[in-house]
Every structure is written in structure tokens, then in C-alpha cells.
Amino acid sequence: MSKLQVSLYRYNPETDSAPYMQEFQVDTQGRDLMVLDVLHLAKEQDNGLAYRRSCREGVCGSDGMNMNGKNGLACITPLSEVVKGNKLTLRPLPGLPVIRDLVVDMGLFYQQYERIQPYLQNDEPAPAIERLQSPEERDKLDGLYECILCACCSTSCPSFWWNPDKFVGPAGLLQSYRFLADSRDTATRDRLAELEDPFSVFRCRGIMNCVAVCPKGLNPTRAIGKIREMLLANAT
Amino acid sequence: MSTMRSLSFDAIIIGGGGAGLRAALELAKSGKKTAVLSKVFPTRSHTVSAQGGITCAIASADPNDDWRWHMYDTVKGGDYIADQDASEYMCSEGPKAVFELEHMGLPFSRFDNGRIYQRPFGGQSKDFGKGGQAARTCAAADRTGHALLHTLYQNNLKNNTTFLNEWYAVDLVKNANGDVVGCIAMDIETGEVVHVKSKATVMATGGAGRIFASTTNALINTGDGIGMALRAGFPMQDMEMWQFHPTGIYGAGTLVTEGCRGEGGYLINKDGERFMERYAPNAKDLAGRDVVARSMVMEILEGRGCGEKGDHVFLKLDHLGEEVLGKRLPGIVELSKTFAHVDPAKEPIPVVPTCHYMMGGIPTNVHGQAIMQDADGNDQIVNGLFACGEAACVSVHGANRLGGNSLLDLVVFGRAAGMFIEGALNEGIEYLDASASDVESAMKRITRWNESEGGETVPELKRELQDIMQTSFGVFREEKNMVEGVKRLEELRERIANAYLPDKSNTFNTARVEALELDNLMEVAEATAIAALERKESRGAHSRYDYPDRDDVNWLKHSLYFPAEKRLGKRDVNFAPKTVDMFEPKVRTY
Amino acid sequence: MVTNITNLGRSGLSDWLLQRVSAVILALYTLFIVGFLLLSPGLDYAAWSGLFSATWMRIFSLLAFISLAAHAWVGLWTVTTDYLKSTGVRVAVQLIIILAIFVFLVWGITVLWGA
Numbered sequence: 001m002s003k004l005q006v007s008l009y010r011y012n013p014e015t016d017s018a019p020y021m022q023e024f025q026v027d028t029q030g031r032d033l034m035v036l037d038v039l040h041l042a043k044e045q046d047n048g049l050a051y052r053r054s055c056r057e058g059v060c061g062s063d064g065m066n067m068n069g070k071n072g073l074a075c076i077t078p079l080s081e082v083v084k085g086n087k088l089t090l091r092p093l094p095g096l097p098v099i100r101d102l103v104v105d106m107g108l109f110y111q112q113y114e115r116i117q118p119y120l121q122n123d124e125p126a127p128a129i130e131r132l133q134s135p136e137e138r139d140k141l142d143g144l145y146e147c148i149l150c151a152c153c154s155t156s157c158p159s160f161w162w163n164p165d166k167f168v169g170p171a172g173l174l175q176s177y178r179f180l181a182d183s184r185d186t187a188t189r190d191r192l193a194e195l196e197d198p199f200s201v202f203r204c205r206g207i208m209n210c211v212a213v214c215p216k217g218l219n220p221t222r223a224i225g226k227i228r229e230m231l232l233a234n235a236t
Numbered sequence: 237m238s239t240m241r242s243l244s245f246d247a248i249i250i251g252g253g254g255a256g257l258r259a260a261l262e263l264a265k266s267g268k269k270t271a272v273l274s275k276v277f278p279t280r281s282h283t284v285s286a287q288g289g290i291t292c293a294i295a296s297a298d299p300n301d302d303w304r305w306h307m308y309d310t311v312k313g314g315d316y317i318a319d320q321d322a323s324e325y326m327c328s329e330g331p332k333a334v335f336e337l338e339h340m341g342l343p344f345s346r347f348d349n350g351r352i353y354q355r356p357f358g359g360q361s362k363d364f365g366k367g368g369q370a371a372r373t374c375a376a377a378d379r380t381g382h383a384l385l386h387t388l389y390q391n392n393l394k395n396n397t398t399f400l401n402e403w404y405a406v407d408l409v410k411n412a413n414g415d416v417v418g419c420i421a422m423d424i425e426t427g428e429v430v431h432v433k434s435k436a437t438v439m440a441t442g443g444a445g446r447i448f449a450s451t452t453n454a455l456i457n458t459g460d461g462i463g464m465a466l467r468a469g470f471p472m473q474d475m476e477m478w479q480f481h482p483t484g485i486y487g488a489g490t491l492v493t494e495g496c497r498g499e500g501g502y503l504i505n506k507d508g509e510r511f512m513e514r515y516a517p518n519a520k521d522l523a524g525r526d527v528v529a530r531s532m533v534m535e536i537l538e539g540r541g542c543g544e545k546g547d548h549v550f551l552k553l554d555h556l557g558e559e560v561l562g563k564r565l566p567g568i569v570e571l572s573k574t575f576a577h578v579d580p581a582k583e584p585i586p587v588v589p590t591c592h593y594m595m596g597g598i599p600t601n602v603h604g605q606a607i608m609q610d611a612d613g614n615d616q617i618v619n620g621l622f623a624c625g626e627a628a629c630v631s632v633h634g635a636n637r638l639g640g641n642s643l644l645d646l647v648v649f650g651r652a653a654g655m656f657i658e659g660a661l662n663e664g665i666e667y668l669d670a671s672a673s674d675v676e677s678a679m680k681r682i683t684r685w686n687e688s689e690g691g692e693t694v695p696e697l698k699r700e701l702q703d704i705m706q707t708s709f710g711v712f713r714e715e716k717n718m719v720e721g722v723k724r725l726e727e728l729r730e731r732i733a734n735a736y737l738p739d740k741s742n743t744f745n746t747a748r749v750e751a752l753e754l755d756n757l758m759e760v761a762e763a764t765a766i767a768a769l770e771r772k773e774s775r776g777a778h779s780r781y782d783y784p785d786r787d788d789v790n791w792l793k794h795s796l797y798f799p800a801e802k803r804l805g806k807r808d809v810n811f812a813p814k815t816v817d818m819f820e821p822k823v824r825t826y
Numbered sequence: 827m828v829t830n831i832t833n834l835g836r837s838g839l840s841d842w843l844l845q846r847v848s849a850v851i852l853a854l855y856t857l858f859i860v861g862f863l864l865l866s867p868g869l870d871y872a873a874w875s876g877l878f879s880a881t882w883m884r885i886f887s888l889l890a891f892i893s894l895a896a897h898a899w900v901g902l903w904t905v906t907t908d909y910l911k912s913t914g915v916r917v918a919v920q921l922i923i924i925l926a927i928f929v930f931l932v933w934g935i936t937v938l939w940g941a
Contacts, residue, residue, distance in 0.1 A: 013743055014741050014742060043695075047694075047737075047738045048747060049746075050744045050745070050746045051746070052746075054281075056454065057490045057574075057575070058574065059284050059379075059567075060276075060279070060282075060284050060285070062280045076574050099743065100743045100744040103744050106277070117394075119340070119390035120339075122339075129294070130335050130338035131339065132351065134346065135347070138344075138346045142377075146382070148382070149277075159908075163908065185341075195838075197829065197837065198828070198830055198837070198838035199828040199838065199907075200828055201838060202839070228839075231839045232839065232843070235839055
């Protein structure tokens with residue numbers, strides 16, 4: 001059984017003047033491992049290899065990275081899905097500053113998330129029990145609340161690459177719509193007012209890279225379309 | 237250590253999971269100078285993986301539901317060593333805490349009348365076990381933990397909580413009087429080591445399932461808080477009590493929620509027999525987790541396991557239909573396809589009992605204050621140290637936790653700790669400052685790794701530790717095997733004390749974090765091993781071939797592990813709830 | 827809210843709407859012209875100038891010119907803010923674009939109404 005050729009993006013600011021690709025030979029024993037397992041094996045060869053990981057089952061969003069050119073979560077991506085010609089190339093998520101190896105600085109991504117006020121706002125006093133919501137109203141949140149903030153979508157979006165400080169990006173906008181769509185949220189007007197500028201929402205060109213890479217199968221482009229509709233309805 | 241930077245807070249919360257974030261939210265609202273210190277970005281904490289729901293008598297599925305019934309289930313589920321005052325507090329305060337979550341925006345699934353959806357879970361009953369199966373677990377599809385954790389993080393953002401994200405707490409700092417006055421922590425991104433001073437230090441560091449080779453737990457669940465507290469000399473309670481979840485995906489270890497069985501799924505052996513009918517004629521597949529896990533192992537040991545090796549059983553869901561699966565269990569469908577290569581709408585999922593939850597932990601009262609024993613065996617509060625969530629042992633789970641009670645534990649006791657600390661800070665807390673030598677002794681461990689110059693490396697030692705625990709301290713335990721395990725752990729401790737960290741760089745050095753985590757795994761493993769060996773009975777999740785029966789004469793007690801002498805003592809279980817009659821220990825059947 | 831003073835409508839929504847409305851007008855205009863050319867095989871100067879001497883055609887053409895100007899400005903403004911990160915360069919290029927669009931627009935109007 002020939003070993004898997006793994007090419008890893010390496011950069012340690014303390015010792016490297018520039019990033020470089022390092023080749024590893026990883027013995028998978030013919031198993032269809034997840035990419036994260038391959039990283040564990042590579043780390044046993046080189047203790048200094050840095051990457052984030054936590055739940056290893058695709059719900060925490062730690063190990064978003066670029067695998068053979070496509071963003072995704074290493075822990076739920078089997079080799080059979082990405083490896084071509086026995087070669088696997090792993091790079092950090094594109095468009096964000098690299099801290100070390102596959103670890104990127106997510107600061108800008110989180111800033112955009114915080115900007116959309118990602119929490120329920122309701123100015124009416126809360127009842128003694130829960131606020132009621134019909135199953136139909138609740139259904140509107142499906143496909144929105146499941147976001148794990150892995151940043152695979154936003155870092156595959158050219159609009160976010162060019163204006164990460166101004167364009168909210170697909171992840172943030174998906175969450176923005178999660179609250180706009182919530183029957184319990186009463187801040188719709190204020191939320192929309194924050195979004196009508198030329199950058200926050202309207203930098204989306206609808207190329208749907210975000211949809212293609214979302215490891216949870218969510219559709220930020222559709223959510224962005226809904227926000228546009230709401231803005232239009234609100235302003236005309 | 238004169239060059240070390242220090243930060244000062246009223247309260248520092250170590251851990252950004254459900255319990256930590258709930259405590260932080262309470263303190264942030266009060267305007268106290270609080271920080272959450274978490275080794276991962278908070279929404280990457282293991283709470284995110286909780287699936288089935290949060291059990292609480294909010295009287296939605298059944299308008300006549302009563303928190304006392306929930307309390308009865310909890311005490312019985314814990315095989316009668318759950319503290320009844322704490323269980324009473326959790327079950328009666330629970331609805332408040334759950335409604336608060338809903339008001340914060342948690343996207344619970346709904347019934348047609350608009351109220352929160354509740355599903356049946358294991359060990360739930362109406363009317364103190366006499367009224368049949370209850371449906372008491374509030375759910376957001378099968379992603380309740382994710383929804384809960386994100387909601388709490390979002391509300392902390394709203395209330396401007398200070399976050400020290402991707403910081404790693406190394407060890408506690410104690411002053412000359414033995415009060416906890418902060419910790420040593422490392423900023424993972426830069427490698428800078430900082431002295432964090434605080435009047436209240438809250439351990440919300442979660443579980444330590446990674447001491448086992450096969451676990452549903454995240455890779456980050458390394459018992460850091462337990463390790464820190466043990467090294468600081470504080471006792472641990474009920475560490476032998478580890479829950480093995482019946483339905484971990486065979487081979488991968490990832491969890492499949494008990495909600496699958498709550499929605500009508502059931503377990504079958506290789507003959508297609510629904511074998512739980514034999515072991516628990518009433519509750520069947522919804523018996524306590526310890527009961528179901530043991531039954532599964534019995535089936536496997538008696539040759540009725542599935543697969544080529546006969547080493548697992550099947551969870552059958554296909555009869556529920558695609559619509560129910562899509563609406564109520566969408567995450568399970570995803571996980572099964574990814575990790576078992578099985579579509580549950582068509583085929584059963586191969587499952588096996590897998591280490592899931594640590595019932596033991598830092599003993600606390602209902603306010604989250606850590607407890608130790610004085611020389612006469614009386615409870616004594618540890619000044620400055622608090623714990624909540626899985627790291628704590630209040631104890632509401634006793635010898636076996638009920639499904640859905642962990643999320644409730646997090647929010648109820650996270651909230652309680654926050655409220656208590658706020659009050660205490662208002663009254664004024666003054667502890668002696670830590671001296672330079674106090675700080676230095678908390679630095680010992682990280683200094684040791686940084687100066688290591690050769691020896692065995694972390695991954696191999698960790699694998700060995702997990703192998704020992706898996707072999708000697710699994711679902712069924714017995715003396716000879718455990719003695720062997722304890723001995724191997726003793727040797728391993730020596731080797732870990734001389735292990736080697738090759739990479740000494742500062743920037744995002746995950747190897748250093750993993751080395752520090754290994755020390756904690758070691759502490760937890762040893763506490764577990766010694767407690768398991770010494771508790772000479774079978775109770776809840778702790779089942780021994782050599783002592784197959786529950787021994788209420790000698791062991792209707794918490795165990796208390798003292799790290800300095802590696803000795804196992806006992807502590808009384810609380811049988812004095814404030815507003816209801818206590819529940820007498822009875823034979824536990826389902 | 828990201829504030830910006832150089833875009834046309836001061837609002838992403840109005841820019842976005844303008845872009846779509848102008849696109850529809852330009853599409854209709856293009857269809858009309860192409861259709862006219864196809865349906866007039868022996869097209870000569872008289873027919874062509876006859877078409878453009880009709881008032882409705884002049885209005886339609888003017889609408890198309892203005893739409894083109896607006897469409898171009900919104901589009902090019904977006905391109906400059908994406909790719910030109912140096913403020914000086916970006917403002918300079920934007921000024922040149924404004925000037926060009928202005929010249930083309932005035933020139934177009936002169937051609938249309940000037941005869």
C-alpha cells in the first residue's frame with residue numbers, strides 16, 4: 001500500500017520568513033480516514049504542526065481549512081471525497097491572516113458576526129413562561145440557526161476577501177437573517193437600517209461559493225436574497 | 237517571575253461551555269469585572285455536541301407535569317447517591333432557567349400550540365414512577381446543545397462579557413492561607429504566560445472523556461479543571477462514576493442521541509430481537525443509560541452481537557419514516573451517513589456503549605462553592621474556588637446521569653454560581669495576595685515542560701493512558717484487572733513526569749497545550765482508577781463482577797478522593813430536601 | 827452600517843434597485859434597436875434619422891443613455907472599491923470615470939437633440 005502524499009502549508013512566524021509547503025508521507029493503511037485523522041498522523045511526525053480541532057464530528061466548526069482547493073471541515077471530509085491521484089494539499093482558509101500553519105486569525109470574521117447583533121431583541125416584557133411560536137414560524141429558522149461559525153463560506157467569498165471589514169459576508173448575513181426571520185424578534189427595522197448601505201449586504205454578487213462549500217448544507221445566498229427583499233419591502 | 241504580566245478580575249470563569257457562559261452572563265449583567273477564559277473559541281466547546289435536549293418539567297407536553305416527578309427520576313436514576321437538596325434545587329429552578337433561555341432566543345422546536353417541544357427520554361416517569369413514561373426533554377431538533385451554546389454566547393456578546401479566547405489555564409494560584417486567588421494562564425496565540433488574579437475562580441472546564449480510548453467526547457475534553465484542582469490538593473468526588481452512553485457509533489465513537497429511542501427507535505441484536513424488553517420490561521429502551529449499556533454488553537458477551545466480530549448492536553430507526561427523521565433527528569441522519577456510512581431511514585445504525593459523561597468532579601454545594609473536608613471529616617468551603625457543569629459534582633447525577641439532565645445542570649448551576657458570586661462580591665471579598673513563591677509553585681508544571689530535554693513524547697503516552705482506562709475501567713469492572721490498571725497508571729505517571737516537549741516555540745503551540753492536557757488526563761485517570769477500585773459494590777454506572785450488588789450499608793455515600801495521599805474517603809449523601817419528603821433508597825428497576 | 831459618500835444613491839439598496847431597473851431599460855432598448863435593424867432590410871440614412879426625429883424615440887434613447895450612465899457608474903464604482911485599496915488611486919480613477927461618463931452623456935444628448 002503506497003502512502004498518501006500530503007502537502008501541508010507551513011508557517012511559523014518565529015522561524016520562517018515566508019510560508020512554504022511541506023511534504024508528508026502518511027500511512028493510512030488503506031483506510032478511508034477523515035482529513036483530520038491524517039493531520040493527527042502528520043502531527044505525530046512533526047510535533048510542531050498547528051491546526052485547530054475540537055468536536056471531530058462537524059458541529060464545533062474548529063477545523064475549517066482548504067483541502068485540495070475547496071474549503072470544508074477536516075473532521076467530516078473523508079479522503080475518498082477530496083484526494084485526487086493520491087495527493088492531498090491542505091492550506092489555511094483563504095483570505096484571513098495566518099497565525100501559524102493552518103491556524104488563521106478569525107478576528108475579522110467574528111467582528112462581522114458581532115456587527116449584525118447576533119442575539120434576539122424583544123422590547124416587550126417576557127411572559128412567565130416561554131414566548132409562544134407556532135411550528136410554522138419556527139420552521140423559518142431551519143437552515144439558519146444551524147451555522148457553526150466555521151468560516152468556510154466567508155473565506156471562499158471573493159467579496160469578503162476584498163472587503164472583509166465592510167461586507168458582512170455570508171456567515172454573518174445568514175445569522176442576520178436568522179434573527180430577521182424570528183417571529184420573536186422586534187428589532188427588524190433597526191437591523192435592516194444597519195444593512196442598507198452599499199457594502200454590508202449588497203457586495204454579494206450571488207456567485208454561491210458559500211453554498212457550494214457549507215459543510216452543514218446551508219444556503220447563505222438564499223438568506224441574503226431574503227434580506228434584500230425585506231430591505232426593498234421596507235423602503236418602497 | 238517579576239517580568240510576568242498580571243491581569244485582575246472580580247471573577248474569572250475558566251471554560252466557555254454552557255456552564256461557564258451561563259455563569260458569565262449572570263456576572264456580566266451585574267457589572268462585575270468578569271472574564272471568560274477558554275482554550276477554544278466558546279462556541280467550539282463540547283456543549284455544542286449535545287443533541288437530544290434539556291430535561292425540565294415545564295409542563296408543555298403534559299400540562300400536569302411536576303418538577304417533583306423529575307426530581308424523583310433524577311434521584312432514582314442516580315441510584316440514590318444524588319444529593320437530594322441539589323436535585324430539588326435543579327428540578328424546581330429548572331423551568332425558570334429554561335424559560336430564560338427561550339427568552340434569550342434559543343430556537344426550541346415547537347408543539348402546535350406554540351409551546352416548547354418535549355420528547356421522551358430514558359428514565360423519565362410521571363407520578364413518581366407510577367404514571368408511565370413522561371416526555372420531559374425540551375428540544376431544538378437534535379441540536380439542542382448547539383442552539384443553547386450559541387444562544388448563551390450571543391447573549392454574552394450582548395452584555396459585553398470580556399473573553400480571553402484561546403487562552404489555556406495552567407494551574408491554580410493559592411495564597412498562604414490556601415485560598416484560591418487566581419490562576420496561571422497562557423495566551424495560546426502568543427505563548428505569553430500571565431498571572432490572572434481574581435476573587436472568585438470558577439471551574440467550568442467540562443468533562444474528561446478523553447481518558448478513554450473510545451469516547452463521544454470532543455478532543456478538548458481533557459479534564460483540565462479536575463487536573464488543576466487535584467494538583468492544588470483539593471479532593472474529587474465520585475470519580476469512579478463514568479457514564480457509558482448506549483449509542484456511540486461503532487468504530488467512530490460519535491454520539492447518537494437517546495432522543496432516537498425517545499422518538500420510537502429501539503435496539504436490536506443480531507437476531508433482530510428487541511432485547512431491552514427482556515432487561516427492562518417496562519421502560520424497555522428508555523431505561524437508565526447504565527442499564528441499557530450493560531444490557532448491550534451482555535448481549536454482545538453472550539454472542540448475540542452484530543457484525544462480523546459480533547461486537548456491537550443495531551439501533552433501528554427506519555420504521556420512524558423519513559419525515560420524522562428529517563424533522564426531529566436531522567443531525568443524526570447526517571452523522572450516521574458520515575461516520576457509519578448508513579442511511580438510518582433505510583438501515584439500522586451500528587452502535588456500542590461509549591464513554592460519555594463524568595458524573596464525578598469537584599464537590600460543590602448548590603451555590604457552586606467547592607468543598608473539601610477538614611481533619612474531622614466535616615465539609616469545609618474552599619475559599620475562592622467554584623465549579624459548575626460537568627467539572628462539578630453537586631451532585632445531581634449521583635451514580636448515573638439521566639439523559640437531558642446535563643444541559644439543565646449547566647444552566648441551573650452556572651446561573652446559581654453567578655448569582656452567588658455576585659452577592660459575595662457585593663458583600664466584599666478580601667483574600668491575602670499570592671506571594672511570589674505561591675505564583676512560582678503554580679508555574680512549576682509549565683516550566684518543567686519548557687525545560688524538558690528528551691524522553692517519551694505526548695501522543696504515545698496518551699494512547700497508553702487511554703488503553704489502560706479502556707481495558708481496566710470500562711462498563712464492567714473487577715478487582716484483578718483494576719489493580720493491574722492502577723499499577724500501570726502509577727508507572728505511567730512517572731514516565732509522564734519525565735516526558736518531552738520537542739517544540740518549544742511560542743506562537744500557537746498546540747503541542748504545548750497537548751502536553752499540559754496530558755498531565756490533566758493523568759490526574760483524572762488516577763482518581764478514577766483508585767476510586768473505582770475502592771468502591772466495593774455495584775451502583776449506577778459503576779458495575780463490578782466481583783461485587784455485583786448495591787451495598788447501601790457501606791456505600792450509600794459519595795466517594796472522596798484525596799490526591800495527596802491517593803486515598804479514598806467517604807462523604808455523606810444529602811437526604812434533606814427543603815420542600816419535599818426525601819426519597820428513600822429502593823431497588824432500582826425499569 | 828458602512829457609510830460611504832462616493833456611491834450614487836448613498837444607499838446600497840437604491841444602487842441595487844437602480845442597477846436592475848437600468849438593466850431592464852437597456853435590455854428593452856437593445857431589443858428594440860436590434861429588432862428595428864432586422865425588420866428594416868433596406869435601411870438608409872433617411873429611415874434611421876426619421877426614427878430618431880420622433881420625440882418618443884428621443885425620450886426612449888435619452889432614458890437609455892441615462893440608464894447606461896447610471897449603470898456604468900454603479901458598476902465601476904463597485905469595481906474600484908473592490909480592487910483599488912489605495913484611497914488616492916481610487917478617488918483619481920473614480921473622478922476619471924465620472925468625467926468620462928459625464929462627457930459621454932452630454933455628447934449623447936447633443937447628438938440626440940442637437941440636430
